[in-house]
Amino acid sequence: MAHLSLKNVGKTYGGSNQAAVAGVDIEIADGEFIVLVGPSGCGKSTLLRMVAGLETVTDGEIRIGDRVVNQLDPAERDIAMVFQNYALYPHMSVRDNMAYGLKNRKTPKAEIEARVAEAARMLELGPYLDRKPRALSGGQRQRVAMGRAIVRQPAAFLFDEPLSNLDAKLRVTMRMEIRRLQKRLGTTSLYVTHDQLEAMTLADRLVVLNGGRVEQIGAPLEVYRKPASTFVAAFIGSPAMSLLDARFENGQVMVDGHALAPVGNAPGPVTLGLRAEDLRITSTGVPMRVDYVEELGAHRIVHGAIGDQPVAVVDNGGAALAETVHVLVDPAKLHLFETSTGRRMDTRIQAEAVPAQ
Template sequence: MASIDLKGVRKVYPGNVTAIHSVDLSIEDGELVVLVGPSGCGKSTLLRMIAGLETITDGTISIGADVVNNKEPAERDIAMVFQNYALYPHMSVRQNLEYGLKNRGTPREEIDRRVAEAARVLEIAPFLDRKPRQLSGGQRQRVAMGRAIVRQPKAFLFDEPLSNLDAKLRGQMRIEIRRLQRSLKTTSVYVTHDQLEAMTLADRLVVMNGGRIEQVGKPIELYDRPASLFVAGFIGSPPMNLLPVETLAAVAGATMPTLTPGADIVGIRPDQVVLGGGDGIALSGTVELIEPVGGESHLYVRVEGIEQALILVQQGRANVGEAERIDFVLPIQALHGFNRESGRRVE
């Protein structure tokens, strides 16, 4: 196991197209860090640079005490798990697990021990003599993870490994990956565009946007105190309500408090809006749409004078109907202030 350190890492493609802008990131030994962001934000490029599958233009990448800029992928002592499994179709599960170890000259007894242990941990022992085509998607992904585990590498790199699975399997595999990572204590970097995956898996979350890091921290820290408008709008489902202060002031009138100087955008999480009365900014509107999502309901409320519908979360079944008028309050302590020009949080 080893830490991973990126210092001033840049990636510029021909035509002066910058994919990664001077990234600094330190990943601790045994930590699971998730890179998350929209398509094209640079998260997969950054992962591939760590793996050695992409060259870097500037900066240094260290795995443990070694600078690996000029090392081939096979020399970096990392193991990757891909979304398409990358299994050899003509080999059995056992042969897929053994392949990398055989190439490295690992003794037969040690190969058998590691394969047996990985099969036990991943519960794939009954499938060792099957070919990949005879397995389900979830079973193939377990084999792909097993191939990484038997290597006993310094670090695991996961490139959207669950994107080919259905929702139920994704949930099961998230639990499996987190359990394995905690058990093995192997430094891991995980790329996904799915924020639920990111929030539930990560020790620390790295939100990327346009080849830059927007914010790094524990998932709940990013949810509670987003550092930028981008993070506020990206993290959370449903996303944070974001409103221009002047618009909110015009609609709220006398109930609008004085906000932090420099804040011209105000945000509030949908689950912190209070239905009915109470202390805060009092508003009323018409329920435009209700999304029942099991244990809670998402209400989209149209307020006159505000361009976009506001989203409210009500626990359990909605006790109002579509086209119904409702009153609600934005508690002052739940508001987040941002500066429109810089896009950053204002304290």
């Protein structure tokens, strides 16, 4: 158990002058579950591998507990890692797979046995201890990989997209299992995924990465409700937040010549972000052309366009929709971003939106 701290961490590969990861500052408290999320190539895996010691750190400082670990071997860092393809030793039984790391650390035999038995019990792997990994299903292999991490009782767990190779249903089950285990063991965890749903459901705090830089750090709901940039807004949430070009006129935010909501004034163009569930289909409001409807059972998602800008709306009604519908939004739930930088324009909107209500 330990806290983890990344100070201005960066990575530049030899031969390239562009940093794969740059200026990452994260303080992770003891027992916290942090999810690194971002599209492929955003540097999240590189960052994790730097913490693991599998990649050299070219900039900044990584601490696990009170030790700076930049120069330490992976084995000396007191971490355990779960890989996407499990990386189980194919020629060893489940038991040996879990025990291998402990054996290398000269742990007494009796203790190894006790820890393996405990992990097997927690993960319900008891009947499979003497099997080889190839005789196990994907979910079971995943559990063995977790068992291998658990028996080590490390300061931190590192997960590198551990659920990506599983089918959708198993992914949901394993997600819950990982979260439950982590809560129970209270081990600091760093988890990498490109799946925003996995990120939202697992994390105590999310770290959204883009192009090797941190876009936003925060609790899942905080990130969801107040995305710091258009990138985060579009990445977190499903369906993705609709981003529209807009401008202000007379205290109203205008989209395609229609006043959408009174929020105050600001010069120049802005990017307006609308969550699908914050939009309502009404008889008045801004006209939206309906392109197609996704029926999800509990609700449906209406995809369409205001002017020529695509918008998605969650609708609970079951009635057939006209070719053009009207949509309204609660002014408090608008997201506004500077068009030039993509940054959130938070304070001004909050200050001016409230009196308008």
